[in-house]
Amino acid sequence: MKNEFKTGIFFTAIAQYSTVIVQLIINMILSRLLTPGEIGMVTIVQVIIFFFQLLAGSAIGPAIIQNKNLNEKDYGIIFNYSVIFGIFLVLAFGFGGGIILSTIYSNPIYIPLCWAMTPIIMMSSMVQVPNGILGKEKRFKEISIRLLLSGILGAIFGITAAFLHAGVYAMVLVYVVTDLTSFLLTFKIVKIDYTRSLNFKPVREILPFVKHQTGFSVINYFYRNLDNLLVGKFLGTTLLGNYSKGYQLLSFPITIFLNVINPVMQPILAEHEKNVVLIRDTYLKVCRLLAIVAIPVSIFFSLNAGPIIYLLFGKQWSMAILPLSILSLSICPQMLSQSMSAIWQSRNLTKIQSVSGFISLGIISLCIFIGILGGNLTSVSIAVSGSYFLNFIVSGSLLMRRALDSNFFQLFKVIIKPLFLGIILSVIVILTNPYISFSNLFITLLLRGIVWLIIVALFLVVTGEFKKIKEMVKK
Incomplete structure (x- = not known):
């Protein structure tokens, strides 16, 4: 394996x-x-x-x-x-x-x-x-x-x-x-x-899996796209363009890591469907790695949203800065939540996954509607970002209990140190960013990125996390 x-x-x-x-x-x-x-x-x-x-x-x-x-x-x-x-x-x-x-x-x-x-x-x-x-x-x-x-x-x-x-x-x-x-x-x-x-026999053979997985995917679709539909309808296509541009940027780091891990996890873990211990250990290791990457990345995106937007897309996208800054904070819970699908599938528990999807739909939809009532992109961004944190707690608890014979505390334990890293990183970046600001946006982001990388590297070495990650990757 x-x-x-x-x-x-x-x-x-x-x-x-x-x-x-x-x-x-x-x-x-x-x-x-x-x-x-x-x-x-x-x-x-x-x-x-x-x-x-x-x-x-x-x-x-x-x-x-x-x-x-x-x-x-x-x-x-x-x-x-x-x-x-x-x-x-x-x-x-x-x-x-x-x-x-x-x-x-x-x-x-x-x-x-x-x-x-x-x-x-x-x-x-x-x-x-x-x-x-x-x-x-x-x-x-x-x-x-x-x-x-x-x-x-x-x-x-x-x-x-x-x-x-x-x-x-x-x-x-x-x-x-x-x-x-x-x-x-x-x-x-x-x-x-x-x-x-x-x-129809071959179709009947896969129909139960397809039915429940499609049901979950449709539910997942609605709560991941409801914000776009409602912003476009009630706030207009121009604000939707800015909102989606900010959201699109934060989706890049999510895509980079999840689209590498998820397509590989299910085909391999599916062969060990009944081995709960193996699947649980593998999942927790993946979550540990994702959290160590996602939390520092979310801090960098959130506290450097302005230079990132202006450098990549130009001045006409200034209204996308605040949504990117707020939504970036949800990168980690989004990563961890989206990685759960491969585990549900490999355990062949798509029926329970659909139940989890309905719960997520309720949580995130309610938050989005509250955000839309605020009438601006800031309220929508805060509501959407907060909904992903809440959804991660609920979905993670259900996955650990029903699919992996454990509890949410086991999952939370693997992200405690990355959370501590995020706090330290936030304080240092907030204090140093005003002194690392130049007319050249590329130079600004480059130097801020170097400072960010040094802090992350020092934390991983001092806490011993770097050695653990190295051993985990080897194994």
């Missing part, structure tokens, strides 16, 4: 880090060529697209990984159903999505925008079975190459379109070309045993 983890994380890390760099470059360029209002409009369509992608079968891949009884012919039959369902979803989104959004937000542009993004739904549906096969066979190298190449091509086409004054459609092109490239590469490296059969 150790070698599989190392191999999986190595190739996944290369692809993820490269992809994040590509995405950051795209954002830096498009943020200077498009207005906050235009980006806000595409954000709204993206939110709906994500929902249809979930319905298109995002749980099929994990279900194939978890199931030990499927054969090559079964994969072909499940693929047939994914194609049929994908066509249905494309028509539903194309005809219904644009009309509904144009009515809600009083702008007819949503009709052509929705049709332009329908290929994403079809490709998402058709690629689920190959994704499951790749994960089950632990072909992390192929998965990583596909991710990297598709991201680069999407960036090239999108940025070119932006310079040719394509407006909002430049962002659409980024997503469509990225998914199309990934789609083509997937069917190049995965061979499916195609069949005309529509025998």
Whole structure:
């Protein structure tokens, strides 16, 4: 298992880090060529697209990984159903999505925008079975190459379109070309045993897992995107563009680490479904590592939000500074909460995971509504950030008790020292930042980053955490 983890994380890390760099470059360029209002409009369509992608079968891949009884012919039959369902979803989104959004937000542009993004739904549906096969066979190298190449091509086409004054459609092109490239590469490296059969037996085999996992994903979708929908409706697309830009920045560190660990954890831990001790120990070690990374990163982002926004996106995004500063504080609880999904899946407890999702939906939705009542981005950001802390406590308690035969205190113990590091770091950064401020934003962030890194390194060495991390990675 150790070698599989190392191999999986190595190739996944290369692809993820490269992809994040590509995405950051795209954002830096498009943020200077498009207005906050235009980006806000595409954000709204993206939110709906994500929902249809979930319905298109995002749980099929994990279900194939978890199931030990499927054969090559079964994969072909499940693929047939994914194609049929994908066509249905494309028509539903194309005809219904644009009309509904144009009515809600009083702008007819949503009709052509929705049709332009329908290929994403079809490709998402058709690629689920190959994704499951790749994960089950632990072909992390192929998965990583596909991710990297598709991201680069999407960036090239999108940025070119932006310079040719394509407006909002430049962002659409980024997503469509990225998914199309990934789609083509997937069917190049995965061979499916195609069949005309529509025998429902293979579908029935994975249906319980898919049903509960999809239910959780839909619930997760709503509480992770409700803020965007409500900000766009009640505060306008310009404020939504600024809010989403701040949120997008803090999502980079979350993506960098979780998208490296989560895709590797479930395929490997699924083989040890009944070994609760092994899965619990592995999860706690992962949480310890995530907390040591996430808490210092959240402090740096929060206390340097202004220079980061201005350097990356320009002066027109000044309203994104405060949301980034507040939302960044939730990086750690978000990381730890999102890593739980792989554990629920590897323990084959997606039914209980759905219950956890409903609880999270209630907590986060209530907080978002309270934030919207405040009528500004500050109140929304505070409410959203606070909701993730509360949700982590509740979800973590349920996971530890029902899936890992333990309690929340065991989970909290592994993040005590990282929390102490966060307190020390906050005090020092607040005291030193006024003296490390120059007209050149890059120099400012570079020197502040060096100070931040020295403090983190000293803490890890003095407390012995560095040695423990080194031993943990080895094992």
